[in-house]
Amino acid sequence: MGRERNLFPELSERKGGTMSTIAAFYSGKSILITGATGFMGKVLMEKLFRTSPDLKVIYILMRPKAGQTLQQRVFQILNSKLFEKVKEVCPTVHDKIRAIYADLNQNDFAISREDMQELLSCTNIIFHCAATVRFDDPLRHAVQLNVTATQQLLLMASQMPKLEAFIHISTAFSNCNLTHIDEVVYPCPVEPKKIIDSMEWLDDSIIDEITPKLIGDQPNTYTYTKALGEMVVQQESGNLNIAIVRPSIVGATWQEPFPGWVDNLNGPSGLIIAAGKGFLRAIKATPMAVADLIPVDTVVNLTLAVGWYTAVHRPKSTLVYHCTSGNLNPCNWGKMGFQVLATFEKIPFERAFRRPNADFTSNNFMNQYWNAVSHRAPAIIYDFYLRLTGRKPRMTKLMNRLLRTTSMLEYFINRSWEWSTYNTEMLMSELSPEDQRVFNFDVRQLNWLEYIENYVLGIKKYLLKEDMAGIPEAKQHLKRF
Numbered sequence: 001m002g003r004e005r006n007l008f009p010e011l012s013e014r015k016g017g018t019m020s021t022i023a024a025f026y027s028g029k030s031i032l033i034t035g036a037t038g039f040m041g042k043v044l045m046e047k048l049f050r051t052s053p054d055l056k057v058i059y060i061l062m063r064p065k066a067g068q069t070l071q072q073r074v075f076q077i078l079n080s081k082l083f084e085k086v087k088e089v090c091p092t093v094h095d096k097i098r099a100i101y102a103d104l105n106q107n108d109f110a111i112s113r114e115d116m117q118e119l120l121s122c123t124n125i126i127f128h129c130a131a132t133v134r135f136d137d138p139l140r141h142a143v144q145l146n147v148t149a150t151q152q153l154l155l156m157a158s159q160m161p162k163l164e165a166f167i168h169i170s171t172a173f174s175n176c177n178l179t180h181i182d183e184v185v186y187p188c189p190v191e192p193k194k195i196i197d198s199m200e201w202l203d204d205s206i207i208d209e210i211t212p213k214l215i216g217d218q219p220n221t222y223t224y225t226k227a228l229g230e231m232v233v234q235q236e237s238g239n240l241n242i243a244i245v246r247p248s249i250v251g252a253t254w255q256e257p258f259p260g261w262v263d264n265l266n267g268p269s270g271l272i273i274a275a276g277k278g279f280l281r282a283i284k285a286t287p288m289a290v291a292d293l294i295p296v297d298t299v300v301n302l303t304l305a306v307g308w309y310t311a312v313h314r315p316k317s318t319l320v321y322h323c324t325s326g327n328l329n330p331c332n333w334g335k336m337g338f339q340v341l342a343t344f345e346k347i348p349f350e351r352a353f354r355r356p357n358a359d360f361t362s363n364n365f366m367n368q369y370w371n372a373v374s375h376r377a378p379a380i381i382y383d384f385y386l387r388l389t390g391r392k393p394r395m396t397k398l399m400n401r402l403l404r405t406t407s408m409l410e411y412f413i414n415r416s417w418e419w420s421t422y423n424t425e426m427l428m429s430e431l432s433p434e435d436q437r438v439f440n441f442d443v444r445q446l447n448w449l450e451y452i453e454n455y456v457l458g459i460k461k462y463l464l465k466e467d468m469a470g471i472p473e474a475k476q477h478l479k480r481f
């Protein structure tokens, strides 16, 4: 512990002699994170280590993946650019991560007896981030991860004598069938317990058949099961100190540890790539609808503040916190699309298929027209050219997949929602000025134009791994179209 140094005092603990109360709170704590290998989980771990380098341990429940062992996965995360600052601030970071084998799809998460014993006796705080975020997951799988696993984790939590807070990450869209959403858990028509039970004995074909009826006016199995997950949290909270954080569409980092970091294609990131590479040139979107994007570091700052507040102030009921941008600093899809295109002019992606363009239409007929003219026809022509030159055609297949993806996201880019943020604003007012700075989640300070530019740049650097030195050539390439 003695080796930890604070090389970034401006970012973490001290300024003008005042300590960050939140950073101090996590010192010496044993923290359990699910979903630590995911987009949000990594940023959460990074911030915890950077601001509270003398925390005791972070237990991460994880599974081997893509031929990598747990240790290899942890090694890869810690050696990524995201963790560069952490390794300076907390040189013992490797020793402070305890990767625990766990598969949240299994009974008792398949955790070994010894590991379970340690988790039960030592854990102080739980951040439950793991979920399936796919919109098209079969109901059985989505229920298993987003509902049953949450229930099992709560059961584990109830056996932890040292537990101070359980923070459940949900989504602002768990009630997207409503237009005005308050910071409360809304009841679902069918009890989560009944759904969990029925998944045990119904076979897959029947589940597929009844899925549309069960999800009702929810757009997909993801939002439906996240709503069920919240209900489970509320019903099974017992004597636990629980809070629910509901972020909207989580995007690249705004400021910390550096702007523009992103590592998956979810939300707008995949579409920005498709547009920048010239594949996606039109989309069914309502330009005036609010684009409720929220940077991942803002979500993490709020989550850590909620962890502290829940443990220290012990609110009597389960509080829900909306982590959204629309009511405090709105930006619409039209402005966002325009800024994304403006950034492509300055920082184009390499080897684009066509020149980036963006036709937003909320009209079904126009959308079909643009899909035929801007997407399917060029793909067919290109595949014809590939065939003529003795190569394997691939563009039509790629375009079909892309159009399937856009059709799944359409629901979210053609409507606006209003989320109340009383609890989030209350929490902000409870923070000391130092905490408001170190754990900033005041989205009013966000400059959208700057954020979107950094987002596009981040996609180019961290997702596409393109070199900035290639920009002149990429510009030349676009001029040819």
Ligand SMILES: CCCCCCCCCCCCCCCCCCCCCCCCCC(=O)SCCNC(=O)CCNC(=O)[C@H](O)C(C)(C)COP(=O)(O)OP(=O)(O)OC[C@H]1O[C@@H](n2cnc3c(N)ncnc32)[C@H](O)[C@@H]1OP(=O)(O)O
Residues within 6 Å of the ligand: 133, 134, 135, 136, 171, 172, 173, 248, 249, 250, 265, 266, 267, 268, 269, 270, 271, 272, 274, 275, 280, 281, 282, 283, 284, 285, 333, 336, 337, 338, 340, 341, 357, 358, 359, 360, 361, 401, 404, 405, 408, 409, 412, 413
């Ligand atoms: C005027 C018009 C101009 C137009 C031009 C515009 C220009 C200007 C630019 C525009 C900027 C502004 C507009 C942006 C709008 C953003 C809307 C965001 C709404 C999000 C709302 C979120 C609300 C809820 C938030 C939450 O609470 S939760 C988090 C959100 N959850 C998700 O976002 C999961 C979604 N995804 C899936 O549900 C699955 O991905 C699935 C899609 C089923 C495919 O499924 P499948 O076909 O099976 O395939 P995959 O294996 O998944 O992928 C297969 C292949 O497609 C790739 N690919 C995966 N994804 C995406 C993706 N997105 N976009 C693109 N590609 C993707 C993957 O890399 C793989 O490529 P490959 O490896 O083959 O090369």
Ligand SMILES: NC(=O)C1=CN([C@@H]2O[C@H](COP(=O)(O)OP(=O)(O)OC[C@H]3O[C@@H](n4cnc5c(N)ncnc54)[C@H](OP(=O)(O)O)[C@@H]3O)[C@@H](O)[C@H]2O)C=CC1
Residues within 6 Å of the ligand: 034, 035, 036, 037, 038, 039, 040, 041, 061, 062, 063, 064, 065, 102, 103, 104, 105, 128, 129, 130, 131, 132, 133, 145, 169, 170, 171, 172, 226, 246, 247, 248, 249, 250, 251, 264, 266, 267
């Ligand atoms: N991204 C977004 O736009 C939004 C996300 N959210 C919520 O935030 C949370 C985090 O999302 P995000 O980080 O984006 O999601 P990711 O898909 O990036 O991460 C999901 C995490 O869950 C883990 N996980 C999935 N299945 C299992 C399993 N069977 N056993 C163990 N671990 C598993 C994954 O592990 P592995 O690496 O092994 O796959 C990964 O660490 C989720 O609860 C999501 O609902 C809410 C609003 C918006």
